[in-house]
Structures are given as structure tokens and as C-alpha cells.
Amino acid sequence: xxxxxxxxxxxxxxxxxxxxxxxxxxxxxxxxxxxxxxxxxxxxxxxxxxxxxxxxxxxxxxxxxxxxxxxxxxxxxxxxxxxxxxxxxxxxxxxxxxxxxxxxxxxxxxxxxxxxxxxxxxxxxxxxxxxxxxxxxxxxxxxxxxxxxxxxxxxxxxxxxxxxxxxxxxxxxxxxxxxxxxxxxxxxxxxxxxxxxxxxxxxxxxxxxxxxxxxxxxxxxxxxxxxxxxxxxxxxxxxxxxxxxxxxxxxxxxxxxxxxxxxxxxxxxxxxxxxxxxxxxxxxxxx
Numbered sequence: 001x002x003x004x005x006x007x008x009x010x011x012x013x014x015x016x017x018x019x020x021x022x023x024x025x026x027x028x029x030x031x032x033x034x035x036x037x038x039x040x041x042x043x044x045x046x047x048x049x050x051x052x053x054x055x056x057x058x059x060x061x062x063x064x065x066x067x068x069x070x071x072x073x074x075x076x077x078x079x080x081x082x083x084x085x086x087x088x089x090x091x092x093x094x095x096x097x098x099x100x101x102x103x104x105x106x107x108x109x110x111x112x113x114x115x116x117x118x119x120x121x122x123x124x125x126x127x128x129x130x131x132x133x134x135x136x137x138x139x140x141x142x143x144x145x146x147x148x149x150x151x152x153x154x155x156x157x158x159x160x161x162x163x164x165x166x167x168x169x170x171x172x173x174x175x176x177x178x179x180x181x182x183x184x185x186x187x188x189x190x191x192x193x194x195x196x197x198x199x200x201x202x203x204x205x206x207x208x209x210x211x212x213x214x215x216x217x218x219x220x221x222x223x224x225x226x227x228x229x230x231x232x233x234x235x236x237x238x239x240x241x242x243x244x245x246x247x248x249x250x251x252x253x254x255x256x257x258x259x260x261x262x263x264x265x266x267x268x269x270x271x272x273x274x275x276x277x278x279x280x281x282x283x284x285x286x287x
Contacts, residue, residue, distance in 0.1 A: 011035045058138055060102060060109035061234040062213045065139035065168075067115045068157065072147040073175040075099065076196035078114040081206065098135055105206050107217055107232040113139075136161075141212050142168050147176040148193070171212055173205065216280035218244055221261070227283045235278070242274040244284060255286040 015031050018024055066074045082101030099114040115135055136142055146153055151174050158170070170190065177193040177200060192208060194201040216239075217232035235243060241258055249255070260272045262282035278284075 008035065008038050011038070058111065059100075060111040062108065062140045062215060063111045063113065063138060064103075064141045064143060064209060064213075065113045065115060065136050066143045066145055067136055068145040069150070069153060070116075072145050072150070073196050074114050074145045077143075077145060077173070077175060077194070078112055080196050080199070080202055082112050103206065103209075105210055106215075107230075108210070108215055108234040110209065110213070136166060136168065139168050141209065142166075142170045143209075144170050144172045145175055146172070148174055148179050149176070169212060171208065177201075216278065216282075218278055219262075219281065219283045220248075221283050221285045223285055223287055227261075237280070238277050240274060241272055241276045241278065241284065244278070245274060245286070248286065257287050259285040259287065 011031055011034060015028060015035070018028060018031075020028060066078060068074060078099060078101045082103045097116070101112045101114070103110040103112055113135065144154065144157060146157070154172055161170070172188075172191040174191065174193045175196055178195040178198045180193075190212075192201060192205055194205055196202070214237045215234055216237050218235055219227045219229055219232050221227040233244060233247060241260075245253070245255070245258070258272050258274070258276075260270045260276070260282060261268050262279065264277065264279040264282050265272075
């Protein structure tokens with residue numbers, strides 16, 4: 001069955017093009033009645049989608065959203081990266097709702113969301129396109145997933161995003177690269193070849209996701225004890241000591257000094273202020 005938005009467009013076009021005279025007056029009236037009914041159904045469907053939580057809540061330290069055409073392996077990639085159990089079938093439109101997963105990498109919990117496939121005209125609402133794009137807006141990073149043999153579609157999909165002025169950073173993932181009939185070409189900036197089926201470059205894409213999210217790990221060291229490297233605090237790069245202090249002491253200052261070890265320290269055990277900018281794998285002690 002055609003998508004509601006597509007049906008509405010077809011009827012609107014027919015009404016515009018059909019000659020208006022006494023012989024067609026009744027038929028045009030029926031078309032307008034049908035158009036009104038379809039528009040009501042579309043409105044109800046959108047409201048229903050919102051009640052069902054089509055746009056999920058953000059979770060973890062960052063959110064990554066998978067989007068792209070139907071049947072390019074988004075669900076398989078989600079399963080491999082996060083251990084989720086999204087349904088995987090070899091035909092389009094298997095995913096009809098948002099499927100969540102969680103990738104744990106370098107101590108960070110990275111939420112990954114698999115969205116329904118988008119098709120041409122998605123920015124107009126075709127194929128629930130507007131809902132898909134709305135869900136994409138919550139991301140810290142978007143992964144545009146296309147399959148190797150149809151990678152020429154990349155430009156067309158990016159045009160859909162530009163029309164809606166979505167400014168979230170995008171990493172292009174060319175899946176099913178095991179189907180390449182010759183050695184893979186060098187990747188361009190913000191582009192990577194992978195294969196969810198064989199595992200090719202899956203570890204590399206985790207590292208690239210980490211780099212694009214611009215996250216860093218901060219370890220805590222109790223006074224007179226060893227640092228706790230098991231559960232780092234995950235922050236955005238260049239955050240300050242004040243951000244860590246707010247997380248540890250949300251009700252207010254409960255320390256006299258902050259001591260620092262690590263990449264941003266001028267020397268081990270440096271005493272720093274709250275406005276000191278931190279770097280990945282810094283170690284802090286609050287006294």
C-alpha cells in the first residue's frame with residue numbers, strides 16, 4: 001500500500017490537472033473528500049507516532065544515530081556494535097521503529113539508534129521521513145549507512161538533510177564492503193568501508209566514532225590511594241575541572257584543593273583551579 005503522503009500528493013496533482021466543468025464537478029468533489037480523509041489519517045498517524053515514543057530519550061554519554069536507505073545493513077551493524085537484537089532480513093523496510101542499542105567503548109556508554117530506512121522525498125514526509133529526520137536531530141553523531149554497490153546514493157541522501165538544515169556531524173559508513181570486486185579505494189574524510197557480515201573494520205569504526213564524538217576519560221584518585229581506572233567519568237574534550245566537581249558535588253563545594261596528574265598537568269601532582277581545561281586520561285584528586 002502506498003504511503004499516505006504519496007497518496008495525498010497523487011490526489012492533489014490529479015485535482016490540479018483535471019479540467020473543471022459540470023461533468024467533472026462531482027468527481028472532483030469526491031477527490032476532495034478523499035483528500036480530506038487522508039490528511040486526517042496522516043495527522044492521526046503523526047500523533048500516534050509521538051505517543052509511541054518514536055523519538056526516544058537520549059541515554060548514556062552520547063547518542064549515535066544510524067540512518068540511510070532501506071536494506072543496507074543498518075540493523076546488522078547495530079547488532080555487531082552493541083549486541084542488540086534488531087531483526088535482520090534481506091528485504092527492505094524490516095525496521096519500522098527506532099531500535100536502540102548501547103556500545104561500551106573506552107569506559108563510555110554510547111547509545112546507538114537504528115532508524116527506519118529513508119527514501120527519496122523523505123524531507124517531504126514520504127515514508128515517515130519527517131519523523132525519521134526528527135529522531136536524527138537528537139544525535140551527537142549521525143552514521144549515514146549505505147551499501148557498497150549503491151554508494152552513489154550518498155550525495156542524494158545528504159541533499160535530503162541539507163533541505164532540512166540538519167547540522168549534526170555525519171560519518172558515512174559504506175557497508176557490505178565484502179562485496180567489492182577489487183581492492184577498496186582509499187576512504188575520504190569522514191568515510192569508512194565496513195562489513196557487518198565479516199567484521200571488517202568494526203573495531204576501527206568504534207575508534208572513529210569515539211574520535212568524532214570528541215569524548216575524553218577522567219579518572220578519580222582518592223587521597224593516598226590508587227586511581228580507579230574501571231569507571232572513568234566521560235566528558236566532552238576541553239571540559240574543565242569545574243564540570244567534574246559539579247558531577248561529584250552537585251550540592252556545592254566540599255573540597256579545599258584539586259590535584260592533577262596526566263596529559264594536561266605541567267608536572268605530576270599539580271594543584272589546579274576549577275577553570276583548568278582537562279585532557280583525555282587526566283587523573284584528579286579532590287581534597
